Amino acid sequence: MVDRRNKPMALATTPGLPPQPQVNFSHANSRVTAVLPTGESVVILLYGATVISWKNRFGMEKLWLSDAAKLDGSKAVRGGIPLVFPVFGTAPDHAPTSKLPQHGFARNSRWEFLGKSSSESAGPSDTSVKLDFGLSSNTLEDGVKSQWPYTFSIIYSVTLTPESLSTSIVITNDGAEPIDFQVLMHTYLRVNDISQIQVTGLEDSEYVDKVDAAKTKSQSGAVAITGETDRVYTPAKGPSNAVAVAEEGETIFTVVRDNLKDVVVWNPWTEKAAGMGDFEPKDGFKKMICIEAGSVNGWVSLDPGDAFEGAQTISD
Numbered sequence: 001m002v003d004r005r006n007k008p009m010a011l012a013t014t015p016g017l018p019p020q021p022q023v024n025f026s027h028a029n030s031r032v033t034a035v036l037p038t039g040e041s042v043v044i045l046l047y048g049a050t051v052i053s054w055k056n057r058f059g060m061e062k063l064w065l066s067d068a069a070k071l072d073g074s075k076a077v078r079g080g081i082p083l084v085f086p087v088f089g090t091a092p093d094h095a096p097t098s099k100l101p102q103h104g105f106a107r108n109s110r111w112e113f114l115g116k117s118s119s120e121s122a123g124p125s126d127t128s129v130k131l132d133f134g135l136s137s138n139t140l141e142d143g144v145k146s147q148w149p150y151t152f153s154i155i156y157s158v159t160l161t162p163e164s165l166s167t168s169i170v171i172t173n174d175g176a177e178p179i180d181f182q183v184l185m186h187t188y189l190r191v192n193d194i195s196q197i198q199v200t201g202l203e204d205s206e207y208v209d210k211v212d213a214a215k216t217k218s219q220s221g222a223v224a225i226t227g228e229t230d231r232v233y234t235p236a237k238g239p240s241n242a243v244a245v246a247e248e249g250e251t252i253f254t255v256v257r258d259n260l261k262d263v264v265v266w267n268p269w270t271e272k273a274a275g276m277g278d279f280e281p282k283d284g285f286k287k288m289i290c291i292e293a294g295s296v297n298g299w300v301s302l303d304p305g306d307a308f309e310g311a312q313t314i315s316d
């Protein structure tokens with residue numbers, strides 16, 4: 001059954017009582033946590049600036065996080081929203097990124113927390129919070145700098161509203177030579193039963209099928225997951241700019257992209273999940289689907305002084 005308790009309601013206010021509390025916020029133990037007055041919450045690890053939890057006001061988790069995910073900075077987090085930058089997968093033939101590990105270094109680097117800002121337009125019932133994180137060539141570990149010696153700065157913002165979670169990135173080339181990169185928000189969405197999932201919004205796209213010799217194929221109709229799935233929809237196109245995930249016919253997530261042309265759809269299924277030491281429980285693939293917004297086919301080339309901006313907004 002789809003849990004239908006996921007739609008926001010107006011915050012109850014009682015005349016005569018003190019004003020509703022503001023955003024409840026903590027920055028400790030290498031993580032940042034924010035809870036809205038309406039009850040929605042988000043948790044971000046400084047390691048990778050990885051969003052590891054997004055809950056609705058009833059405490060229902062919206063993201064999938066492996067029970068064996070490493071949250072101590074020893075390995076990229078298996079679940080939540082790891083950030084892929086500056087390479088998607090590996091690119092042995094692309095000299096500037098050829099030395100980097102799978103999915104680059106952003107998800108393995110410690111980010112700086114830059115601060116928070118909250119806003120409300122119609123009172124506490126629509127308070128939102130934006131949390132900003134920074135990574136730059138100045139703060140990168142030396143080992144990484146030697147693998148990717150560019151001068152850059154990134155601001156990554158996580159915005160929680162009662163209705164949505166947005167992640168947005170601004171990448172600036174602060175150096176004197178062009179920078180080529182790929183970027184991806186590797187979002188693990190939590191579902192109840194993968195066999196009941198349909199993904200729409202990709203109907204007009206071609207995709208690279210990574211589990212079938214990287215053949216280019218055309219999508220027809222909705223995407224259903226019936227086995228290992230690893231597809232790069234590029235450019236991702238559909239009737240609207242939204243990718244919708246429906247379970248038993250009811251939309252449970254909508255992902256809207258801004259300046260992120262590609263969408264990766266990934267589910268490891270039985271064997272791949274069995275082979276990942278940090279994927280638990282092993283049948284957890286039935287409870288997740290990755291819908292990853294990014295720019296990963298080809299390279300974004302950023303001239304000195306230029307900045308790239310991209311974002312996704314996930315609504316439930």
Ligand SMILES: O=P(O)(O)OC[C@H]1O[C@@H](O)[C@H](O)[C@@H](O)[C@@H]1O
Nearest residue numbers: 102103186210230231264266292
């Ligand atoms: O195991 P990792 O490095 O987190 O990658 C997980 C998956 O990430 C997806 O984005 C890729 O398309 C897959 O090919 C890959 O297996």
